[in-house]
Amino acid sequence: MTGAYVVIEEGRESSADLVDVPGVAGLWWFDGIDIPAPFKGSCKGRQITVCYLDDDLLVTTEAIVPVLAERWAQGGVKGLLAAPFHTIVLFEWSPHLP
């Protein structure tokens, strides 16, 4: 695994199309819920998708972006955060920092 592409959206729609993007090994998507106590707040009405990547992070990101653009253009969901992130590797702390 090289990293993950994390998508947080307003609305609800299948994320299945993203698994066909080259470099996406698989994905899980989640319906937002109330944040469990003792934390406060709610994520209802939002959707989380985590794409697990096994190819170059930025190359895969370039392939994901048009799929998201088309998905958002259809109006069913609105992107709040759609971003690639590197996996932190044991004992290799420095290469992937903000």
Place this chain on the structure above:
Amino acid sequence: MRTQFAGMPSDDCPAILATGQTNAHLIFLSLSRREPAGRDVEYLVWHTMDHRPEQYHIAGLRHCLRLASTPECRAARAASVAEFDAVDHVVAYMFTDPRSVSPFHDLYVALCDNGRFEPKLPPVGFVVGDCARRLPRAGSWWVPTSSPGGP
């Protein structure tokens, strides 16, 4: 460099699937900014080597994935509204159910009260959801065998 493993993926093999399925359904995304004084590495070492093993005392915590953004990652974002724009670090905790989150919070408080949670990353927020579906890629099963960014 990638290595392809022999045989079919687990998700395509009924005999493997029959041995059990995960009961991790709840994702708890903990979103943070970078460490203000540049102590990100110090934080990552502590969180990975000390805190994460200890968190598995919590029965309902099944997995933890730590992720970090770089300037290149940030520039490649397709969406980043003000609420989430400051996110530099992500931890994706997987729990069995909402009841497991309370002891997770209690551990955080106990560590803070005893000087064990240092340094801290400034929080951006939490996003929590219940698993709707898991989808593996169809076909071959292989993994990168060099570190991210490596040869």
